[in-house]
Amino acid sequence: MGPSLLTLISADEMNKALYPAFLHLTKCIGVSPLTSDVIYLKLSAALQSYYLYHYNSSLAEHYWGVSRSYFAPSSKSTMTVSCESLTPSSHAVPGQLIRVLKVLGCVETILGPFLNQKLRNIHNDQYHGDDLSKTKQILANVYPYVNLGITLTNTLMKLGYFLRFTEKFSISNSLLGISYHSSSLPQYHSKLSAFRSVIELIFPISMFYVQFIKQWSSIEGVSPYEATIKPPPPYKTRGKTPGGSEIGAPDICPICRESLRIPTAMPTTGMVYCYVCIFTHVQSSGMCPVSHLNAGTGDLIKLNIR
Numbered sequence: 001m002g003p004s005l006l007t008l009i010s011a012d013e014m015n016k017a018l019y020p021a022f023l024h025l026t027k028c029i030g031v032s033p034l035t036s037d038v039i040y041l042k043l044s045a046a047l048q049s050y051y052l053y054h055y056n057s058s059l060a061e062h063y064w065g066v067s068r069s070y071f072a073p074s075s076k077s078t079m080t081v082s083c084e085s086l087t088p089s090s091h092a093v094p095g096q097l098i099r100v101l102k103v104l105g106c107v108e109t110i111l112g113p114f115l116n117q118k119l120r121n122i123h124n125d126q127y128h129g130d131d132l133s134k135t136k137q138i139l140a141n142v143y144p145y146v147n148l149g150i151t152l153t154n155t156l157m158k159l160g161y162f163l164r165f166t167e168k169f170s171i172s173n174s175l176l177g178i179s180y181h182s183s184s185l186p187q188y189h190s191k192l193s194a195f196r197s198v199i200e201l202i203f204p205i206s207m208f209y210v211q212f213i214k215q216w217s218s219i220e221g222v223s224p225y226e227a228t229i230k231p232p233p234p235y236k237t238r239g240k241t242p243g244g245s246e247i248g249a250p251d252i253c254p255i256c257r258e259s260l261r262i263p264t265a266m267p268t269t270g271m272v273y274c275y276v277c278i279f280t281h282v283q284s285s286g287m288c289p290v291s292h293l294n295a296g297t298g299d300l301i302k303l304n305i306r
Helices: 005-028 033-055 059-063 093-127 134-162 171-176 191-220 275-285
Strands: 066-071 178-182 263-265 272-274
Touching: 005 033, 005 059, 005 066, 005 093, 005 134, 033 059, 033 093, 059 066, 066 093, 093 134, 093 171, 134 171, 171 178, 263 275, 272 275
Parallel strands: none
Antiparallel strands: 066 178, 263 272
8 A cells, every 4th residue: 555645645745845946035035046046956955866866755745754666677576675776786787777767767756746847937037028049939838738747647646646556656657667755754863863854854844834934925026035125326437428517317228228119127226228238138047137136037017108
């Protein structure tokens, strides 16, 4: 008897919530999106690899008391992988195959939620009217249909798992030959192990708290952290542009210092820029050039000035 459907769904949703929670946390402390992605991928790779090697389960699966077993294509039986069978001294062909499946399972655990969130962001950017490259436009157009197909297929597989028609919980489980079974959590005796158990208990609670703060901020329109920050007044410069216009004039872009082309406002300060200038700056830095608060291309507002 494998773990219940509710347990597997809880572990799956917890794994999906890791990246959005981490991204929102780093955004609140002023880390750029690109840097956040690099840090997340490195930390996630180290963390998930550790749990998959030592406990044969991801962080979320280990928290919910679930372990993985792998199905060898040359056999009709499910082969349970232990830590000992993955040591370098094991040279059997099934063991090598299982090691490959385990690595692919680790990659899917890390990159699956990450890529899904990235594709969703691209689709949202297209929905808000942002200028996208041809590759991103194709991804944004294809994503809803692919996501719908995957979601429906996974829903049917979950139903089959609930009715005990199959041992596979999702498409990725079926492709990688992963099955789940309930496992007893390890007993902690040393102080270091006890400390690790406390971290494992606090970590998911903290993650869901960050997700709660994210939902709260999306309703209020600004995060509690950003609400306490007052943007500094615009820096007043003097002089003239090469075209003869005065720098700081209402019709001059603060970035390129030329006449405004497609005037676009930044809500955090109310200042107006050229659309291309402010879009490029926000896309690369992830923040307002004046207040240095976190901002996205979806925050920009084009103005109809005549």
